Amino acid sequence: MPFDATQMKDWQIAAEAEKNMPTPEEYIDLLGLEKNELIPFGRTPRVDFLKVMERAKDKEDGKYIEVTAITPTPLGEGKTTATMGLMEGLGKRGQNVGGCIRQPSGGPTMNIKGSAAGGGNALLIPMTEFSLGLTGDINDIMNAHNLAMVALNARMQHEYNYDDATLAERGLKRLDIDSKNVEMGWIMDFAAQGLRNMIIGLGGSKDGFLMQSKTGIAVSSELMAILAVAKDLPDLRDRLSKIVVAYNKKGEPVTTADLEVDGAMCAWMRNTINPTLCCTVEHQPCFVHAGPFANIAIGQSSIIADRLGLKLFDYHVTESGFAADIGFEKFWNVKCRLSGLKPNVSVLVATVRALKMHGGGPTVVPGRPIPEEYVKENLGLVEKGCENLVHLINVVKKSGIMPVVCINRFFTDTEAELALVKKVAEQAGARAAVSDHWGSGGEGALELADAVMDACKEEVDFKHLYPLEMPLRQRVDMIAREVYGADGVDWAPVAEEKAKKFEADPFYADFSTMMVKTHLSLTHDPTIKGVPKGWRLPIRDVLVYGGAKFLCPMAGAISLMPGTGSNPAYRRIDVDTQTGQVTGLF
Amino acid sequence: MPFDATQMKDWQIAAEAEKNMPTPEEYIDLLGLEKNELIPFGRTPRVDFLKVMERAKDKEDGKYIEVTAITPTPLGEGKTTATMGLMEGLGKRGQNVGGCIRQPSGGPTMNIKGSAAGGGNALLIPMTEFSLGLTGDINDIMNAHNLAMVALNARMQHEYNYDDATLAERGLKRLDIDSKNVEMGWIMDFAAQGLRNMIIGLGGSKDGFLMQSKTGIAVSSELMAILAVAKDLPDLRDRLSKIVVAYNKKGEPVTTADLEVDGAMCAWMRNTINPTLCCTVEHQPCFVHAGPFANIAIGQSSIIADRLGLKLFDYHVTESGFAADIGFEKFWNVKCRLSGLKPNVSVLVATVRALKMHGGGPTVVPGRPIPEEYVKENLGLVEKGCENLVHLINVVKKSGIMPVVCINRFFTDTEAELALVKKVAEQAGARAAVSDHWGSGGEGALELADAVMDACKEEVDFKHLYPLEMPLRQRVDMIAREVYGADGVDWAPVAEEKAKKFEADPFYADFSTMMVKTHLSLTHDPTIKGVPKGWRLPIRDVLVYGGAKFLCPMAGAISLMPGTGSNPAYRRIDVDTQTGQVTGLF
Numbered sequence A, B: 001m002p003f004d005a006t007q008m009k010d011w012q013i014a015a016e017a018e019k020n021m022p023t024p025e026e027y028i029d030l031l032g033l034e035k036n037e038l039i040p041f042g043r044t045p046r047v048d049f050l051k052v053m054e055r056a057k058d059k060e061d062g063k064y065i066e067v068t069a070i071t072p073t074p075l076g077e078g079k080t081t082a083t084m085g086l087m088e089g090l091g092k093r094g095q096n097v098g099g100c101i102r103q104p105s106g107g108p109t110m111n112i113k114g115s116a117a118g119g120g121n122a123l124l125i126p127m128t129e130f131s132l133g134l135t136g137d138i139n140d141i142m143n144a145h146n147l148a149m150v151a152l153n154a155r156m157q158h159e160y161n162y163d164d165a166t167l168a169e170r171g172l173k174r175l176d177i178d179s180k181n182v183e184m185g186w187i188m189d190f191a192a193q194g195l196r197n198m199i200i201g202l203g204g205s206k207d208g209f210l211m212q213s214k215t216g217i218a219v220s221s222e223l224m225a226i227l228a229v230a231k232d233l234p235d236l237r238d239r240l241s242k243i244v245v246a247y248n249k250k251g252e253p254v255t256t257a258d259l260e261v262d263g264a265m266c267a268w269m270r271n272t273i274n275p276t277l278c279c280t281v282e283h284q285p286c287f288v289h290a291g292p293f294a295n296i297a298i299g300q301s302s303i304i305a306d307r308l309g310l311k312l313f314d315y316h317v318t319e320s321g322f323a324a325d326i327g328f329e330k331f332w333n334v335k336c337r338l339s340g341l342k343p344n345v346s347v348l349v350a351t352v353r354a355l356k357m358h359g360g361g362p363t364v365v366p367g368r369p370i371p372e373e374y375v376k377e378n379l380g381l382v383e384k385g386c387e388n389l390v391h392l393i394n395v396v397k398k399s400g401i402m403p404v405v406c407i408n409r410f411f412t413d414t415e416a417e418l419a420l421v422k423k424v425a426e427q428a429g430a431r432a433a434v435s436d437h438w439g440s441g442g443e444g445a446l447e448l449a450d451a452v453m454d455a456c457k458e459e460v461d462f463k464h465l466y467p468l469e470m471p472l473r474q475r476v477d478m479i480a481r482e483v484y485g486a487d488g489v490d491w492a493p494v495a496e497e498k499a500k501k502f503e504a505d506p507f508y509a510d511f512s513t514m515m516v517k518t519h520l521s522l523t524h525d526p527t528i529k530g531v532p533k534g535w536r537l538p539i540r541d542v543l544v545y546g547g548a549k550f551l552c553p554m555a556g557a558i559s560l561m562p563g564t565g566s567n568p569a570y571r572r573i574d575v576d577t578q579t580g581q582v583t584g585l586f
Helices: A009-016 A024-031 A050-057 A081-092 A106-111 A128-130 A137-162 A164-169 A223-230 A233-240 A262-268 A305-310 A326-340 A352-358 A378-399 A416-428 A437-455 A472-484 A493-504 B010-018 B024-031 B049-055 B080-092 B104-110 B127-131 B137-161 B164-169 B221-227 B233-241 B263-268 B302-314 B327-339 B352-358 B379-397 B414-427 B436-456 B472-484 B493-502
Strands: A064-067 A099-100 A122-124 A177-182 A187-188 A197-200 A211-217 A244-248 A251-255 A276-281 A285-288 A314-317 A345-350 A404-408 A431-435 A488-491 A536-539 A541-545 A551-553 B063-069 B097-101 B122-125 B177-182 B186-188 B197-200 B211-217 B244-249 B254-255 B276-280 B287-290 B316-317 B345-350 B404-408 B431-435 B487-489 B537-538 B541-545 B550-556
Touching: A009 A122, A009 A128, A024 A285, A050 A305, A064 A081, A064 A326, A064 A437, A081 A099, A081 A122, A081 A276, A081 A314, A081 A345, A081 A404, A081 A431, A081 A437, A099 A187, A122 A128, A122 A437, A137 A187, A137 A211, A137 A223, A137 A244, A137 A262, A137 B137, A197 B233, A223 A233, A223 A305, A223 A326, A223 B316, A233 A262, A285 A305, A305 A326, A314 A437, A314 B211, A326 A378, A326 A472, A345 A352, A345 A378, A345 A437, A352 A378, A352 A416, A378 A416, A404 A416, A404 A437, A404 B436, A416 A431, A416 B316, A431 A437, A472 A488, A472 A493, A472 A536, A472 A551, A488 A493, A488 B276, A493 A536, A493 A541, A493 A551, A536 B197, B010 B122, B010 B127, B024 B287, B049 B302, B063 B080, B063 B327, B063 B436, B080 B097, B080 B122, B080 B276, B080 B316, B080 B345, B080 B404, B080 B431, B080 B436, B122 B127, B122 B436, B137 B177, B137 B211, B137 B221, B137 B244, B137 B263, B177 B211, B221 B233, B221 B302, B221 B327, B233 B263, B287 B302, B302 B316, B302 B327, B316 B436, B327 B345, B327 B379, B327 B472, B345 B352, B345 B379, B345 B436, B352 B379, B352 B414, B379 B414, B404 B414, B404 B436, B414 B431, B431 B436, B472 B487, B472 B493, B472 B537, B472 B550, B487 B493, B493 B537, B493 B541, B493 B550
Parallel strands: A064 A314, A064 A345, A099 A285, A099 A314, A187 A211, A345 A404, A404 A431, A488 A536, B063 B316, B063 B345, B097 B287, B097 B316, B186 B211, B345 B404, B404 B431, B487 B537
Antiparallel strands: A122 A276, A177 A244, A197 A211, A197 B197, A244 A251, A276 A285, A541 A551, B122 B276, B177 B244, B197 B211, B244 B254, B276 B287, B541 B550
């Protein structure tokens, strides 16, 4: 330790580090658990959320550290890697540290090569379990979600076949569901573009109800969104009952509770409230819990995992998906509002590569060689691009938090480039540290760890950007101006009409505002880099999620079902039949 | 112990017995495992198949006991209950005993109230885990299966959109799949009749390939059939590569290997080869492994679980699905042929209730009150009905096994009725025992346990009904005459044409014959009871499963996707949000 990351592939580093991973007994010791609070599960045990929260209810929370990033290149700037590295650095300093990240979806894993486990010496293990389903939360969500769809279509069939008297014999009242106004689709955790749009219920009177339907990827499910924001089991149970599955012919919502399927859905999801334990290659514990989308949901690990981590660790590190304009904004105004938790510090990950892109460097395209500007010193591009970093430092500061900038070092970065970024960050008032966790693990992240510990000593006057009372359109306007740097918002007529309805109806008073926007630009256009001026944010529609209680103003297109390409990763994945080991995953 | 089964519901007995279920450490002790051979998993650990088989490869196998039944009423005659009872009885006699049963499907559990865990004092625990997904094998199978369908539809899309040169750039050769000749459908583990027949791929050129498609219940998947018959991991891997997904336009098979998805499918199923441990309410260990259909597959727990049990237990009890004409016949001619294992004895479960039905008693309809004939003494009906028992005793004897008849006692049975059944069984040459495991657990099953131990002392000259070299039509004729008691077989033209093709092609030489027939009659007509004479078995089609290597002659209709009724069980299922306990399941 550390491993030579320039010579070893991630799976090789993982295999070495997995040889002496914590045993269940060691995890119990490491987390200070009672024996019955650890639920055994192969190499990745769960922690019993209810038991720990009850035992530790009077214990003071640890320090709450969020990790976010500047606007990235399409290659990503190593947010998960930095999260792992920070945990390792704090571990090297002898601190009781842990964290949490999202569970990856099977769709990308089977389609595009590459894990979501960090990299180099800042890597989550065990990699195979992490990449292929872990403890089954996504499957549980898939079953619970699809059971609601089974209930919907079967109910429509029975209402079509039977008269009111026959329905009444079964204790059923006609719901009169409008088959042209069904919200929910089926889910599957692969990139199954062939199921995006379909017609189901072909056949006879016992073969279901004939209707158009759709399928999304499992991690886009409202149930996943709910798991990430539920405070506890009663809250999860309550939200599962309020999912709007469809509308009746009067236009009134038909919910999972109306279908009497909400209790059984919760039964299928009963184990998902207990986060799963993995660890860094240096063996700091890290929960993997929930995997919601970053557009229609919060895009970060759960409130449950954060609550648990804050009780168990002196420093709890949590990662937000996408860049700070999306990830931090949702952490700040949605996740922390719902949880009531107050963060101590945010870590803003930046790379010289992304800053050069914002400074006017050539387009970066995944799968193509990286242009020369990105691997040779170019202080001009870095300096110009730093405006994106400064903009996002200032966004974080609006929450009352003074961020720590983590400059994620690549081996092609020069000392002068790194020093320049650090200087700019410090001039903007932030702490800043160059971190080489990829190359050196915790040893390489000591400067970052020290900066974070130092920042955690400060009092934070944490305040949301807008009060819950603020009407929807005003909130969106505020986010657009204060976070994205827009001059205002342009509402499409259909979006504005919906927004007015939501503002007028007290039912939506406690709904969260969940922006849908690309993370590749501060604007809605992913090709525009840096900090654009003189533009307005177009909102073309507003989606509603009744169980998650989200209103999602759409400033961009979202696909809830990605497609499998012509050269997918599954072609190279196999099992060694002598050892049972999975090969070709990474 | 025992619990008052007339006063307590199954879930109440389970809850009591679960209070002191074996811990992982106790299971290690009970099964004589090395510590690293037990894979922790909540209350239901897995046993590492590869490790145990390697360590115990020179150990002599225990006694191999199969449990089957006479032709049942539609209510079932307690085969699982008898399996649990026999294990408990052998346990009470101080024997090292264990067994294995199938995992139930989520479809029936959510649709029709009732677990498949036995009942009374002969019950499998923990019931919630057993009923709701256990260690996730069905989910793993579902993901592996649906990944093949994702690969199929995506490949068809890309072949539609790209020319040969573009495909070649990705290392792909045109498969030219015939969309009118696709074998495989999607799967889901619920009774989703609305997905039985569907049209998918609607939309644009990136939205998949437009085609008709279908969905079956997960446990009907060929992958589940394969898991049940695979001898080991190399065998599983090999069979997963040979699944015929569709045909090309020349009519040649397109397999999972052609789609290059077989390795990844095996990766998703990697954990399924390790059977899960549950136990009886008296704490004898019982594997739960695989859950294949009893018509298109073997309908019993796996060869892997049997091989493991025989290494770990002195007495290993395995249950076959359906009645002896289906379940025992497949155990005898398919499962044991594939495994090479030789059983010591078969237990044939009979009830006074079912015998009365065969003797001419009124029709028994689930959900309606049971007619008086079945709860009052009626020796005439019993005596007449015993011909079904004698017929099936004689079927089992043809394998070289002298069966033990287990008379599964109901509290309405009279002593005279029980004595009569026992006398008839003994006159037919079988051992027989009245067993009250439901009421008294192991104490009530001592007579049965003694009879089974006694039978196990005998040498068995076990021989299959037909040699593997026998052509398909001759095999079916033999099964129809020797097992069902028919006068012969009538082949529909399409079925005979297929049969001739299979007989002529050496590719099918080692395929198993997997009969599809109702279990509610010895004939193909579920309404005909007793032992009908002077009838012929109609075969209307032959299904092929290339990975499982099954040819399935169809003497009846099968639905691979049941429907959810208008009063499904999920309406009553919920979670106690204070304790996390599932309620309403049983």
